[in-house]
Structures are given as structure tokens and as C-alpha cells.
Amino acid sequence: MSVPLSQHRTETAFSDHKLPLLHDEAVAEAHRCLFCHDAPCIAACPTAIDIPQFIRMISTGNTRHSARTIFESNILGASCARVCPVEVLCVGACVYNDLDQPPIQIGRLQRFSTDTAIDNDWQFFEAGADTGRHVGLIGGGPASLAAAHELRRHGHACTIYERDEVIGGLNVTGVAPYKLRADAALEEAEWILRIGGINVKTGVEVGRDLQLQELERTHDAVFVGVGLGEDSPLRVPGEDLEGVFGAVEWIKRMKLTTVDLSQVRRCVVVGGGNTAIDAARETRALGVPEVTLVYRGQRAGASGYAHELSAALEAGVQTKWQSVPTAFEGDDHEKPAPRVQRVRCVHLDIRKQPIAGSEFVMDADLVLIAIGQSRLGAMFTALDGMRVEDGRLLTDDDGFTGRRGWYAGGDCRNGGKEVVNAAAEGKRAAVAIDAFLNSAGSARRG
Amino acid sequence: MADLTTTCAGITSPNPFWLASAPPTNSGLQVQRGFEAGWGGAVWKTLGTPIQNVSSRFGGHSIRGVKGAGFSNIELITDRSLEVNLREIRETKRLFPKHPIIVSLMVETEAEWRDIIKQSIDAGADGLELNFGCPHGMCERGMGSAVGQEPKINERITGWAVSNSTVPVLVKLTPNVSNIVPHGVAAKRGGAHGVSLINTIQSIIGVDIDRFVPEPRVGGAGTNGGYCGSAVKPIALHMVAQLARTTEFGLPISGIGGISNWRDAVEFILLGSSSVQVCTEVMLRGYPVVEDMIHGLSHYMDDHGFATVAEMVGKAVPNFREWGELDLNYETVAKIDASKCIGCQLCVAACHDGAHQCIHPVADTRVPRVDEAECVGCNLCQIVCPVPDCITMEPVENGFARASWNDFSERGTAIRPKKGVHG
Numbered sequence: 001m002s003v004p005l006s007q008h009r010t011e012t013a014f015s016d017h018k019l020p021l022l023h024d025e026a027v028a029e030a031h032r033c034l035f036c037h038d039a040p041c042i043a044a045c046p047t048a049i050d051i052p053q054f055i056r057m058i059s060t061g062n063t064r065h066s067a068r069t070i071f072e073s074n075i076l077g078a079s080c081a082r083v084c085p086v087e088v089l090c091v092g093a094c095v096y097n098d099l100d101q102p103p104i105q106i107g108r109l110q111r112f113s114t115d116t117a118i119d120n121d122w123q124f125f126e127a128g129a130d131t132g133r134h135v136g137l138i139g140g141g142p143a144s145l146a147a148a149h150e151l152r153r154h155g156h157a158c159t160i161y162e163r164d165e166v167i168g169g170l171n172v173t174g175v176a177p178y179k180l181r182a183d184a185a186l187e188e189a190e191w192i193l194r195i196g197g198i199n200v201k202t203g204v205e206v207g208r209d210l211q212l213q214e215l216e217r218t219h220d221a222v223f224v225g226v227g228l229g230e231d232s233p234l235r236v237p238g239e240d241l242e243g244v245f246g247a248v249e250w251i252k253r254m255k256l257t258t259v260d261l262s263q264v265r266r267c268v269v270v271g272g273g274n275t276a277i278d279a280a281r282e283t284r285a286l287g288v289p290e291v292t293l294v295y296r297g298q299r300a301g302a303s304g305y306a307h308e309l310s311a312a313l314e315a316g317v318q319t320k321w322q323s324v325p326t327a328f329e330g331d332d333h334e335k336p337a338p339r340v341q342r343v344r345c346v347h348l349d350i351r352k353q354p355i356a357g358s359e360f361v362m363d364a365d366l367v368l369i370a371i372g373q374s375r376l377g378a379m380f381t382a383l384d385g386m387r388v389e390d391g392r393l394l395t396d397d398d399g400f401t402g403r404r405g406w407y408a409g410g411d412c413r414n415g416g417k418e419v420v421n422a423a424a425e426g427k428r429a430a431v432a433i434d435a436f437l438n439s440a441g442s443a444r445r446g
Numbered sequence: 447m448a449d450l451t452t453t454c455a456g457i458t459s460p461n462p463f464w465l466a467s468a469p470p471t472n473s474g475l476q477v478q479r480g481f482e483a484g485w486g487g488a489v490w491k492t493l494g495t496p497i498q499n500v501s502s503r504f505g506g507h508s509i510r511g512v513k514g515a516g517f518s519n520i521e522l523i524t525d526r527s528l529e530v531n532l533r534e535i536r537e538t539k540r541l542f543p544k545h546p547i548i549v550s551l552m553v554e555t556e557a558e559w560r561d562i563i564k565q566s567i568d569a570g571a572d573g574l575e576l577n578f579g580c581p582h583g584m585c586e587r588g589m590g591s592a593v594g595q596e597p598k599i600n601e602r603i604t605g606w607a608v609s610n611s612t613v614p615v616l617v618k619l620t621p622n623v624s625n626i627v628p629h630g631v632a633a634k635r636g637g638a639h640g641v642s643l644i645n646t647i648q649s650i651i652g653v654d655i656d657r658f659v660p661e662p663r664v665g666g667a668g669t670n671g672g673y674c675g676s677a678v679k680p681i682a683l684h685m686v687a688q689l690a691r692t693t694e695f696g697l698p699i700s701g702i703g704g705i706s707n708w709r710d711a712v713e714f715i716l717l718g719s720s721s722v723q724v725c726t727e728v729m730l731r732g733y734p735v736v737e738d739m740i741h742g743l744s745h746y747m748d749d750h751g752f753a754t755v756a757e758m759v760g761k762a763v764p765n766f767r768e769w770g771e772l773d774l775n776y777e778t779v780a781k782i783d784a785s786k787c788i789g790c791q792l793c794v795a796a797c798h799d800g801a802h803q804c805i806h807p808v809a810d811t812r813v814p815r816v817d818e819a820e821c822v823g824c825n826l827c828q829i830v831c832p833v834p835d836c837i838t839m840e841p842v843e844n845g846f847a848r849a850s851w852n853d854f855s856e857r858g859t860a861i862r863p864k865k866g867v868h869g
Binding site: 031037 | 510511788789791794795832
């Protein structure tokens with residue numbers, strides 16, 4: 001099982017960016033929902049939650065079945081309610097956007113129902129009759145949790161192997177704490193596990209502590225939900241200085257332990273994706289006076305969501321577009337552990353080529369590098385039938401990898417998307433695994 | 447600006463908006479505040495032998511989060527002494543001499559009617575309203591709707607009142623009858639100067655589903671109450687119009703039932719009311735709701751060229767016909783304005799599940815398609831569409847001359863083929 005979280009976590013300084021709806025607010029908002037036919041919001045949800053129905057049930061005081069409706073499609077509905085980029089998913093698809101009226105606050109309504117369910121410890125699902133089959137799940141993040149829960153409804157025993165000491169994956173270690181704090185994510189994971197019959201082994205790294213062949217020998221099917229690997233390095237001089245971190249690694253520290261920002265005056269975040277924007281907003285909110293986002297492309301080319309970037313800019317984050325660091329520099333007299341002091345940068349043209357003579361220097365005492373994460377597909381290439389492309393596991397729509405009994409979902413499959421995508425892929429793979437096991441299939445080889 | 451002064455059954459008020467006999471006219475201070483807010487007249491809460499009320503007394507019916515869309519009460523007539531009421535009527539008339547006070551009355555014997563009428567007129571009543579409508583509490587004692595449901599008793603008691611009165615007498619009718627016309631005619635035969643309708647509708651507003659008790663709940667039990675509020679307006683409009691188009695009736699009408707804004711009031715006036723009475727909306731929002739009523743009516747009259755309320759009264763009555771006189775060959779179809787459509791497809795669900803299956807989804811667009819060959823012109827899509835003016839019902843020139851069911855039955859006039867019957 002997971003170890004308890006530390007009480008002393010820097011993330012506890014954050015409060016919710018979007019406040020929960022009070023009961024009467026939720027009912028009033030629910031009454032605004034038009035109950036569209038073939039609703040666009042459902043089509044925009046990767047887990048296809050029946051959004052008009054769950055909202056209607058809030059309006060009638062049937063919160064219990066509202067929550068049930070959400071969890072039926074997405075057992076991680078509580079965290080998705082907070083972390084989903086609803087602006088580009090369900091809420092973005094709401095027809096009210098075309099009526100010049102505010103769209104329905106679907107995320108906040110979903111949070112209302114799911115929080116109520118978890119706060120009251122309502123249990124909606126029972127494990128199916130024991131099938132005697134056993135599924136191993138590599139990684140304890142959202143994809144595996146969704147898969148394991150669905151597999152338990154079909155009666156298959158599950159064991160999750162999680163490399164970290166805590167379960168929950170990026171939901172616990174990576175999500176911006178003003179959306180979801182680690183304790184709430186862990187509470188949700190434990191609520192999901194309450195269906196029973198899911199054995200969680202933390203601190204077990206498959207490939208190191210447990211070989212793939214051994215895993216295959218002892219399970220009838222395997223689900224790979226390992227997510228992504230370490231932060232990708234920039235590969236420029238000085239990256240090993242004190243104060244230079246991979247952003248995912250730093251965010252994990254901030255969420256699970258304490259980070260000391262008391263001496264940090266200037267933070268440079270390198271990257272234009274959502275992790276970069278999160279890291280910039282988080283350091284800014286934790287009191288760093290000057291936070292600058294350095295991205296090699298133009299603003300429009302940044303992969304982070306526009307609404308997230310706008311929030312960062314509103315919070316005072318500065319930007320250097322079309323720029324890239326060329327070196328990090330510290331002061332030699334601090335040896336043997338010199339700390340970063342400056343970032344040397346250069347401007348790039350629209351083809352992302354350095355512009356001669358455009359070099360500039362920024363002072364920085366914290367650098368967070370958020371230019372992507374490594375992909376872990378290579379660890380599976382030794383298994384015949386598994387296909388890997390750019391480090392990503394290739395599967396069919398159901399998550400089948402091509403090797404009998406092996407399925408995959410989440411970031412390791414999609415290259416790094418949202419929690420809701422992981423939840424959808426995990427559940428879809430579980431349905432396929434169930435069909436596979438029911439047809440007397442087994443991954444076990446003699 | 448149009449002149450809002452109106453005369454109903456000989457009672458003239460600065461505007462047609464009267465406070466109905468109900469909790470908002472329970473006391474002198476209330477009526478005075480109502481007049482200050484702009485109400486044109488007031489029907490004083492029914493006088494009679496003071497009663498004892500229960501707790502609770504009111505219940506609300508919520509529709510999609512709108513509380514009090516329907517409303518009910520089990521409160522009875524005044525619980526204050528006659529002396530106090532008469533003193534406050536006199537004081538209110540002294541302060542507001544141009545605002546008519548109509549005193550609502552409910553007693554049993556002829557002698558009681560004679561006495562209370564004299565006392566009311568002495569106190570300054572500009573008119574009387576005979577409460578033959580209350581559907582709870584009083585009817586069990588042989589008063590209220592027990593009178594209103596029996597035309598002969600109605601006529602007799604109306605006769606007593608009229609013969610003892612020097613001011614106009616309105617009879618307040620109960621809707622708890624199968625046909626309102628004989629009751630209005632009975633009031634006329636009794637000599638009434640006008641009628642007011644509708645009183646409240648016998649109802650159970652809801653049930654406490656945890657205690658298994660009808661609402662409003664009085665301890666462990668409930669009883670039938672009087673239903674009112676916005677939800678009853680269509681029933682009231684029908685009854686007002688039924689009387690307004692009855693030639694042998696022909697009395698002035700004070701319209702009541704779910705009037706909550708100027709638009710509602712206009713509808714009642716167009717169907718034959720020369721004054722309107724309001725209770726529930728005041729109970730829910732207070733006297734100042736009259737401000738919108740006054741100015742909304744005034745703008746409406748200006749827009750339509752009405753100089754006086756009297757010009758408006760009954761304007762829609764000639765167009766209220768029997769079904770058999772409607773034109774079967776008048777044909778409309780729904781048109782969806784694609785530039786306004788937001789793609790909610792409520793019209794698709796409504797037409798498929800609740801109408802005649804002629805609005806269909808279209809591949810690659812959220813804008814549905816109307817199968818005009820099958821569209822029966824029922825209006826359902828237009829009613830559910832959340833976008834103003836997105837769905838319109840457009841007349842179709844089908845080449846058939848006007849033909850009603852009566853024309854068809856009596857003379858075999860040609861009628862167009864049916865639509866939307868799907869085989």
C-alpha cells in the first residue's frame with residue numbers, strides 16, 4: 001500500500017483556483033443546462049460521461065445517481081472534474097458558447113457530485129464474481145487505476161506495481177496544486193481501491209525489481225500504464241548546476257515535500273507546454289518575484305492551453321518568446337556545488353534558428369526545464385509483438401499492443417495527454433482485457 | 447402617455463391594477479403601502495366572523511428551480527375583528543380618497559349580509575366583492591365556493607347583497623366548476639354589477655415525501671388548498687374569456703389568476719377584463735411589482751395606439767372561437783434559421799419523442815433539418831428552442847381555401863391532406 005503523505009508539503013500553501021460550488025449554486029447552474037439532444041459536451045469528453053443526465057440529476061436533488069452516472073463512465077471523475085481542461089473539452093463544446101451566454105460550468109458541477117460522493121463514502125460498484133484470472137498493471141497512475149477498477153467489476157484479480165512510494169501517478173505528484181492537491185488525489189485513489197481485490201505494490205519498479213518475463217508468467221494479462229519518464233534535458237552547459245531542475249521533478253518535490261524558495265528572486269522556466277506554464281504559475285504563486293517563461297517558438301505556437309497561459313500572464317509571469325537558453329552559469333567560488341546565477345540565451349528566428357548577435361543574459365537563481373519527458377517504450381521492445389514508435393507504445397483502439405495478453409493506456413500510449421485520456425484508455429483496455437480473458441485467453445506462456 | 451384610468455363595474459381607479467382580496471390587503475397599513483407603490487385599487491381581505499388560522503398556510507410549486515411558479519394557501523378570511531378592519535378602511539380612504547377600496551365579504555344569513563354591507567359602506571367602501579370562491583375551510587361551513595358552486599344560492603345571496611348596497615357589487619366566482627358560464631349568469635340574475643374571477647383552484651400543492659404528508663403540512667396532516675400563481679393563468683384566461691363572449695352575460699369582469707407582470711395583465715384585458723387583480727406576485731415579491739405593470743401597460747397602449755384602457759377591453763374576444771370554426775386548411779411549417787441555431791437539438795428530441803418525427807439530425811452539422819412535407823406545424827420545436835427567433839412557424843400557401851371542421855361536416859368543403867401521420 002501507499003505510504004502516508006508528509007504533512008509538510010509546499011503545495012499546501014495553495015488553495016483551489018476554482019472554488020467548489022455551494023449546494024444552491026450547483027442546483028441553480030444545473031437548471032440552466034438545456035439537456036441537449038446528442039449533446040456536444042458528451043462528444044467532447046474522452047470518457048463520454050452522460051453530462052446532461054448527471055447535471056439534470058443535480059437539479060432534481062438526485063446527487064447520488066448524478067455521481068453514479070459520472071463514475072460509470074469515468075471512475076476518476078472527481079479528479080477530472082478539477083484538472084480537466086474543460087475550456088477545450090466539454091465546456092468548450094457547450095451550446096451556450098454560441099448563444100453569447102456563459103457555458104454551463106460542467107467541471108464544477110461534476111466536482112459537486114463527485115466530491116459529495118467521496119465525502120460521504122458512497123460506493124457504487126461491486127467486484128464481480130471471482131474469475132480466477134489475474135491481471136498485472138504496471139504503474140499506479142490514472143490509467144491503471146481506471147483499468148483495475150473496471151477489471152474488478154468483471155471479477156478479475158488485479159495487482160498494481162508502482163515504482164513510487166505513493167499510488168496515483170501524476171494526479172498525486174504532478175497536477176497543479178491549485179487544481180488538485182496530492183492528498184485529495186490520494187484520497188480519490190484509495191476510494192477507487194475500495195472496490196476491493198486490487199493489490200497495490202508500491203516501491204516496485206518493473207524491469208528492475210520485477211522482470212517483464214516474470215510478470216508475464218504470473219499474470220493472465222498485463223496492462224502497461226507506466227506514463228512518461230524523466231524530464232528531457234536541454235543539453236546545454238551548466239545544466240548540472242544547483243538550482244537547475246527538470247520541471248516535473250521539481251513539481252513532484254513541491255507537491256510531496258518542501259522546497260525552499262526563500263532565496264529565489266528570479267526563476268526561469270524553459271518550455272511552452274502545460275508543464276512549463278504550471279511551473280511558472282506555481283513558482284509565481286509561491287512568491288518568487290520574477291518568473292520568466294522562455295520558449296523557442298512564438299506565443300501562438302506554444303502547446304500549452306491558451307486559458308492556462310492567460311492565467312499565468314495575469315499572475316505576472318513574464319515571457320521571452322522565440323528564445324532559448326544556450327548555457328547556465330554559476331559562480332565558481334561556490335564550488336564544489338555552484339548554484340545557477342545566469343542564463344545565457346539567444347533569440348531564434350521563425351525557423352527556430354539562432355539569430356547572430358541576439359544573445360542576451362538573464363539573471364536566475366532557479367531554472368525549471370519543461371521541454372518534455374522521456375518515453376519509456378524502449379523497455380518493452382524485448383517482448384516480441386510489442387511495437388514502439390518514438391518511445392510510445394503502439395496499440396489498437398482498445399489498447400492491445402500486439403503481444404497476446406498485453407495492453408497499454410495513458411501517457412505511455414498517447415505520448416502525454418490529460419488525466420481524462422488516461423482514464424478513458426485504461427477503462428477501454430480493461431473491457432478488451434475482459435473479453436480476452438473470457439475467450440479463455442492468457443498471457444501466460446509455458 | 448396613455449390614460450390608464452379604468453372603470454370596472456362602476457368603480458373607477460387610476461389604473462386597472464387592484465390588489466386582490468388576500469394577505470396583501472389584510473390591514474390598513476398594507477393597503478396604504480400598496481397605494482403608495484402605485485396600485486390603483488384594493489379589494490380588502492374578506493370580512494366576516496373572524497376565524498382562527500393554522501400554521502403553516504402556504505405552499506409553493508417549483509418548476510426548474512423557479513420557486514412559487516405555482517402557489518397555494520389554506521388561509522381563511524380575516525382573523526381580525528370587524529371593528530379594527532372598518533376603522534382601518536376608513537383611515538385608508540381618508541388618506542387615499544381617489545383609490546377605490548372594494549370590501550370583500552363572506553357571511554351566512556341575510557341579516558348578517560345586510561349589517562356588514564351597511565358597516566362597510568359607512569366605512570367608505572367604493573364597492574363590494576362577494577366571496578363565493580374560497581375553496582377551503584369556509585366552504586365546509588356553507589360559505590365561499592359552496593355558494594359559488596350553486597347558481598341558485600349564488601343568485602339569491604347576490605340579490606340580498608345588491609338590495610342592501612348603495613355601491614357596486616362584484617361577485618367573485620370559483621373556478622371549481624365544470625363550466626363557469628351558469629355561475630356568471632346567476633350572478634347577473636342576482637343583480638350583480640360585475641364579477642371577479644378566478645378564485646383559487648382546489649389543489650394539493652405537494653407531498654412531504656419523507657413524512658408522507660400533503661402540503662402545506664399542519665403537524666402530521668395537510669388538506670386541500672387554493673391553487674394560484676403564474677401556473678394558473680391559462681385556466682383563468684379561459685374562464686374570463688368564456689364569460690366575456692357569452693352574450694347573455696355581458697357584465698364587467700375583474701380578471702384574476704396568475705397575473706405577475708404587465709404582459710399578463712394585457713392578456714386579461716384583451717380577453718374582457720376591465721380591471722385585474724393580483725395577489726401571489728405581491729406575496730412573492732412585494733408591492734413594487736406594480737411599477738413594471740403600470741409602465742409596461744402604458745408603453746403597450748402607446749405602441750398599439752390605445753388611448754384608454756376601455757378601448758382595449760375584450761379586443762381578443764371575437765377571435766376566441768370553437769375548435770370547429772378553426773381553419774383546417776391554414777398550414778404552417780417550422781423553419782430553422784441556421785445562422786442562429788446553436789445546435790442543441792432540443793427540437794430533434796422534442797419532435798421525435800413528443801411530436802411527429804419530422805426534424806432530423808444532419809451529418810457534419812449540428813443544425814437539424816425540417817422535413818416540411820411531414821411537419822404538422824405543431825409549434826413544439828419553437829417552444830423548446832432556447833434561441834430567440836431561431837425557429838419560426840411560417841405559413842404555407844397550399845392552394846386550399848379556408849375550411850373549418852364545421853364547413854367540412856356541413857358542406858363537404860375540401861380539406862388538405864394530412865401530414866405527419868407516417869402511414
